Amino acid sequence: MMNGILVDSYVLLDLFTDDENWADWSENTLEKYSQINTLYINSIIYTEVSIGFNRIEEVENAIDALGIKVLEIPREALFLTGRAFVKYRKSKGIKKSPLPDFFIGAHASVSQFGLVTRDLSKYKTYFPQVQLFHP
Numbered sequence: 001m002m003n004g005i006l007v008d009s010y011v012l013l014d015l016f017t018d019d020e021n022w023a024d025w026s027e028n029t030l031e032k033y034s035q036i037n038t039l040y041i042n043s044i045i046y047t048e049v050s051i052g053f054n055r056i057e058e059v060e061n062a063i064d065a066l067g068i069k070v071l072e073i074p075r076e077a078l079f080l081t082g083r084a085f086v087k088y089r090k091s092k093g094i095k096k097s098p099l100p101d102f103f104i105g106a107h108a109s110v111s112q113f114g115l116v117t118r119d120l121s122k123y124k125t126y127f128p129q130v131q132l133f134h135p
Helices: 009-016 023-036 041-049 055-064 074-089 100-111 119-124
Strands: 005-006 040-043 069-071 115-117
Touching: 005 100, 009 023, 009 041, 023 040, 023 115, 040 041, 040 100, 040 115, 041 055, 041 100, 074 100, 074 119, 100 115
Parallel strands: 005 040, 005 115, 040 069
Antiparallel strands: none
């Protein structure tokens, strides 16, 4: 059972930058799923999308306008992030610290959220239990 939907950074950036290739898909997808689910982001996603704004009030207004709620990442998800990172390193991953996708995927997994994303590879590999909504 899904408890809501986490929205990946790419999807929000599509809207905030009016991406010519993806803005329509992202807008339609969020509109569709917001009708029957609560949409969420976490602090990692907030950070990633905030870099396109000059003031925190602008970020807050943009997120509020979409009806998205901001959640902290549960400790269980932080632990799962670490486990996914260990698996990544064992499979010859080159990054020295956990990737943002690991925090996002673990949060979706632990909270039983679906995930709207355009970036499937790490989520499918490390969090196959998460229901993905993608193009």
